Amino acid sequence: MVEESGGVTKDAPKIPPFTRDQELTAFREMLLIRRFEEKAGQLYGMGVIGGFCHLYIGQEAVVVGVKMAARDGDQFTTSYRDHGHMLASGMEPKRVMAELAGRRGGYSKGKGGSMHMFSRAANFYGGHGIVGAPAPIGAGVAFANLYRGDDRVSLTFFGEGASNQGQVYEAFNMAALWKLPVVFIVENNRYAMGTEISRASAQTDFSKRGAAFAIPGKQIDGMDVRIVKAAADEAIDWCRKGNGPYLIEAQTYRYRGHSxxxxxxxxxxxxVQKMREEHDPIEQVRARLIADGVSEDELKKIDANARKIVSEAADFAVADKEPDPSELWTDVLA
Amino acid sequence: MSVNVLMPALSPTMEQGKLAKWLKSEGDEVKAGDVIAEIETDKATMEVEAVDEGVLARILVPGGTENVAVNTPIAVIAEEGESVADTADHAPMARVGEEDKAEKQAEVAAPLKPAIEVAAPAPKAPSVAEQPSATIAPEVPEGTAMISMTMREALRDAMAEEMRRDPSVFVIGEEVAEYQGAYKVTQGLLQEFGAKRVVDTPITEYGFAGVGVGAAFAGLRPIVEFMTFNFSMQAIDHIVNSAAKTLYMSGGQINCPIVFRGPNGAAARVAAQHSQDYTAWYSQVPGLIVIAPSNASDAKGLLKAAIRDNNPVVFLENEILYGKTSDVPALEDFVLPIGKARIARPGKDVTLVSFSIGMTYALHAADELAKEGIEAEVIDLRTVRPMDIATVIESVKKTGRCVAIEEGWPQCGVCAEIAMRVQQEAFDYLDAPVLRVTGKDTPMPYAANLEKLALPSAAEIVTAAKAVLYR
Structure with a gap:
C-alpha cells in the first residue's frame, strides 16, 4: 500500500524494521487505546457516557506511529475522534474517561466531553468538534513555533471527510506560503460518517490534496505502525529543517460505527471482518513479537496491564462526582 | 463650451482632501487620461486624470490647498476652438456641499456631462458634520494634556504601543503590511516591526482566523484584522466555535488572547453585502468581549486593553469614524477599562443609549433637543459585551425615559437587549416605554436616498425622545 505521490523520495521505502523495544512500545500503546475504547463503548451502553462518542478502534497505528516519531514538545491537534490521541500524548486515562463521563475530575472538569478535551501540559490542543478546524488551528500552533524560533513541529490530524472542507485548503496555502512546521495527517478511514470516499471525493488520493500548494504528500498503509512511524520520521524531519508543511494520508479503518x-x-x-483479520494494527505487531520469540505470557501481561489501567480509569470516572453546579458559570472568560 | 474639473472622491467615505499639486499649468493642452493634478487624503495620494480634451484654461484651486470638498470645481478646461478668455465666467466656487450649492453646480455641469453622478454631490457619509462635542472618558484625570488625532491614528498608535511592549503581539490580515492597511489603520507598522510581526495574508478569512486562534492557543497575542467585518462571516465559525468556547471546553486550561478587529457596519454607498452591523451577532456569544468605540480616545484606550486581555475580543470599528478627529489623552500608557460605559453628555430629561457611530446620531439629536429645552443624557456603552447596564439603569432612574440607538437591524438587536434590561431592572422608574431607533429591517440599499432612509438619523432620535416625553 506504500505509494509516493508528492515526490519527496522516488523509491518506495522498504518497511523499516522496529527493534523489539519499539514493537513492544507500539503494542503497549495501541493496546491501551483499544482497551480504553472498548471500555468507553461499554460505558456508553450503560449510560455513563452521553452525547456523541467516536471510537478510534482500528485506527490505533496512526497516532501511535506518529507519536513514536515525535519529540517531546511537539504539539498534537485533532478533531472529535480524539481519545487515542490524548492517550498517545500521555494524558491520564482516568481523567480522559472522567471527562467522557462528564465528571469533575475530567480534563475539562466535565464541561467539554468526548469531543472537546485539551491539555496544555501534554501539548494537546484539542479535541475539536468541527471536522476541518484542526487544519488552521494546527497551522496556527506551527505559526507560533516559527514565530518563537523554536524547532517544535505541530502534528495535525483530521479525517478524509474533513479534507473536503474549504478551511483545510486555506490552511494548506498559508502553511506552504509561510513554511510552517506542520505535518497534516489525513486519517482516511474510508467513511465520512456513512459516505464512502468515492461518493464524496473527486480525488480519493488524499496525499495529492496538497499538490496545488507544492506540499509533499505521501500515501501510506496506516494499519502498519512501522510504516506510519517511518513516514512521520521523514515528515517531521522535513518540517524541523524549515522546509514547510508535509502531508501524510494514512489509510486506515474504523471497526465501529462513526459514533x-x-x-x-x-x-x-x-x-469489516476482512480488515480485522488481515490488517489489524495490533495483531500485526503481536504476530511479529511472537515470531521474534516473545512469549504469549509476556504479551498477556501487557494486555492485563492495559485492562487494569482502563478498569481503574472507568472506576474513577464512575465514582467521580459531577461538576459542582457553580461550574456552570466558571471558565467563560479568563 | 468649457468644462469644469471637479474635486474627485477617492473612496466612498471621502468628504474632502488636499489638492497637493498641479502637474499642468494654465494654457497647457490636455488630453483625456493626462494626469493633471495630485490629491491627498489621510489615507492615500491619488492622481487626477483629465476626462476631456482641451486647454487647461483656469486653475480655480491652487496647489497646496487643504480641505477641498469633494465636487468643488478645481479647474476649467476650454474645448477646442474655444477662447480661454470665454471661460472667465466660471468664477471659482466656494466649497460645494450644501444642497443648494449642489444644485447650482448641477446647472453648470449638467449640459456637459449628463451623467447624474457628475451633478450630484458626492455620496456623503450619514454624518458629515464634525464630531459633536462629548465629554472625554471619565477615567482621564482632569488637566491631562490632549492630542487631537483621528480614530485611525489612535488605533494605529494603540497597536504600535502594545507591539513595543509585548513581543508576542503581532498583526495579521489582508493588506495590513505592504499596502499599509486597506483603510490605512496599520500604516507604518511594517516599517517599525517587520514582516514577522505584521503579516499579510491571502484572501482567506476562515483560514487566517483559525491560524490566529491556533497561535493564541499556543501563547501568542494575535491582532487579526478583517478588511471589513462583513468578511468575518467567512470566519465566524472560528470566532465562535474555536476562540470563544475553548476556555470553557477545556475547563479553563486553554485561553485565547486574540483581537479580531476592523471596520463594522455601513460605510457609504457600498450596499447590502458591505454594510452590515455585526454588533448584535457577536454580542450574543458567551466567551467573547465585544467593544465598539465612538471616538479616538476610547478607541485607543480600549484597543490597548483588548490586546492585553486574556480573552478573545471582537473590536468593531467604523469606517466613517476613522477620519474623525478628537482629543486623545497625551499619556504614556493610556488604557481604558473594558465593560464600562461613559456618560458622554449629562442630562435629566431622557436617556439616550448608543455605541460606535450611533453616538454620532445620538449626540446630534441631543444638540437638537437642547434647542427645545430638553436635556438628554447620552450614554456611550463603549463595550457592548459585557454590557455596563448599571450605568444605563442609574440614568433611567433619573430621567424615567430611554431611547436606544444602533445602526444594526431591530430584531434581537442591541437595543432590544437594552430595552429588556431596563424594563427588568428599572420598570418602576419608567414613565414611558423604552423606544429604539435602529437601521431599518431591510438589506442596505445602494441608492443614496434609500441608504439615508435605511440608516438611523438624528431626526428619528429627536422624534423618539419627544415621544417618550409625550411632547
Missing part, C-alpha cells in the same frame, strides 16, 4: 449511535449499515460485515 456510538451509528449502526454502520453502509458497509458489509464481511468488509
Amino acid at each position: 456510538m449511535s451509528d449502526p454502520a449499515k453502509y458497509r458489509s460485515k464481511e468488509e
Whole structure:
C-alpha cells in the first residue's frame, strides 16, 4: 500500500524494521487505546457516557506511529475522534474517561466531553468538534513555533471527510506560503460518517490534496505502525529543517460505527471482518513479537496491564462526582 | 463650451482632501487620461486624470490647498476652438456641499456631462458634520494634556504601543503590511516591526482566523484584522466555535488572547453585502468581549486593553469614524477599562443609549433637543459585551425615559437587549416605554436616498425622545 505521490523520495521505502523495544512500545500503546475504547463503548451502553462518542478502534497505528516519531514538545491537534490521541500524548486515562463521563475530575472538569478535551501540559490542543478546524488551528500552533524560533513541529490530524472542507485548503496555502512546521495527517478511514470516499471525493488520493500548494504528500498503509512511524520520521524531519508543511494520508479503518449511535449499515460485515483479520494494527505487531520469540505470557501481561489501567480509569470516572453546579458559570472568560 | 474639473472622491467615505499639486499649468493642452493634478487624503495620494480634451484654461484651486470638498470645481478646461478668455465666467466656487450649492453646480455641469453622478454631490457619509462635542472618558484625570488625532491614528498608535511592549503581539490580515492597511489603520507598522510581526495574508478569512486562534492557543497575542467585518462571516465559525468556547471546553486550561478587529457596519454607498452591523451577532456569544468605540480616545484606550486581555475580543470599528478627529489623552500608557460605559453628555430629561457611530446620531439629536429645552443624557456603552447596564439603569432612574440607538437591524438587536434590561431592572422608574431607533429591517440599499432612509438619523432620535416625553 506504500505509494509516493508528492515526490519527496522516488523509491518506495522498504518497511523499516522496529527493534523489539519499539514493537513492544507500539503494542503497549495501541493496546491501551483499544482497551480504553472498548471500555468507553461499554460505558456508553450503560449510560455513563452521553452525547456523541467516536471510537478510534482500528485506527490505533496512526497516532501511535506518529507519536513514536515525535519529540517531546511537539504539539498534537485533532478533531472529535480524539481519545487515542490524548492517550498517545500521555494524558491520564482516568481523567480522559472522567471527562467522557462528564465528571469533575475530567480534563475539562466535565464541561467539554468526548469531543472537546485539551491539555496544555501534554501539548494537546484539542479535541475539536468541527471536522476541518484542526487544519488552521494546527497551522496556527506551527505559526507560533516559527514565530518563537523554536524547532517544535505541530502534528495535525483530521479525517478524509474533513479534507473536503474549504478551511483545510486555506490552511494548506498559508502553511506552504509561510513554511510552517506542520505535518497534516489525513486519517482516511474510508467513511465520512456513512459516505464512502468515492461518493464524496473527486480525488480519493488524499496525499495529492496538497499538490496545488507544492506540499509533499505521501500515501501510506496506516494499519502498519512501522510504516506510519517511518513516514512521520521523514515528515517531521522535513518540517524541523524549515522546509514547510508535509502531508501524510494514512489509510486506515474504523471497526465501529462513526459514533456510538451509528449502526454502520453502509458497509458489509464481511468488509469489516476482512480488515480485522488481515490488517489489524495490533495483531500485526503481536504476530511479529511472537515470531521474534516473545512469549504469549509476556504479551498477556501487557494486555492485563492495559485492562487494569482502563478498569481503574472507568472506576474513577464512575465514582467521580459531577461538576459542582457553580461550574456552570466558571471558565467563560479568563 | 468649457468644462469644469471637479474635486474627485477617492473612496466612498471621502468628504474632502488636499489638492497637493498641479502637474499642468494654465494654457497647457490636455488630453483625456493626462494626469493633471495630485490629491491627498489621510489615507492615500491619488492622481487626477483629465476626462476631456482641451486647454487647461483656469486653475480655480491652487496647489497646496487643504480641505477641498469633494465636487468643488478645481479647474476649467476650454474645448477646442474655444477662447480661454470665454471661460472667465466660471468664477471659482466656494466649497460645494450644501444642497443648494449642489444644485447650482448641477446647472453648470449638467449640459456637459449628463451623467447624474457628475451633478450630484458626492455620496456623503450619514454624518458629515464634525464630531459633536462629548465629554472625554471619565477615567482621564482632569488637566491631562490632549492630542487631537483621528480614530485611525489612535488605533494605529494603540497597536504600535502594545507591539513595543509585548513581543508576542503581532498583526495579521489582508493588506495590513505592504499596502499599509486597506483603510490605512496599520500604516507604518511594517516599517517599525517587520514582516514577522505584521503579516499579510491571502484572501482567506476562515483560514487566517483559525491560524490566529491556533497561535493564541499556543501563547501568542494575535491582532487579526478583517478588511471589513462583513468578511468575518467567512470566519465566524472560528470566532465562535474555536476562540470563544475553548476556555470553557477545556475547563479553563486553554485561553485565547486574540483581537479580531476592523471596520463594522455601513460605510457609504457600498450596499447590502458591505454594510452590515455585526454588533448584535457577536454580542450574543458567551466567551467573547465585544467593544465598539465612538471616538479616538476610547478607541485607543480600549484597543490597548483588548490586546492585553486574556480573552478573545471582537473590536468593531467604523469606517466613517476613522477620519474623525478628537482629543486623545497625551499619556504614556493610556488604557481604558473594558465593560464600562461613559456618560458622554449629562442630562435629566431622557436617556439616550448608543455605541460606535450611533453616538454620532445620538449626540446630534441631543444638540437638537437642547434647542427645545430638553436635556438628554447620552450614554456611550463603549463595550457592548459585557454590557455596563448599571450605568444605563442609574440614568433611567433619573430621567424615567430611554431611547436606544444602533445602526444594526431591530430584531434581537442591541437595543432590544437594552430595552429588556431596563424594563427588568428599572420598570418602576419608567414613565414611558423604552423606544429604539435602529437601521431599518431591510438589506442596505445602494441608492443614496434609500441608504439615508435605511440608516438611523438624528431626526428619528429627536422624534423618539419627544415621544417618550409625550411632547
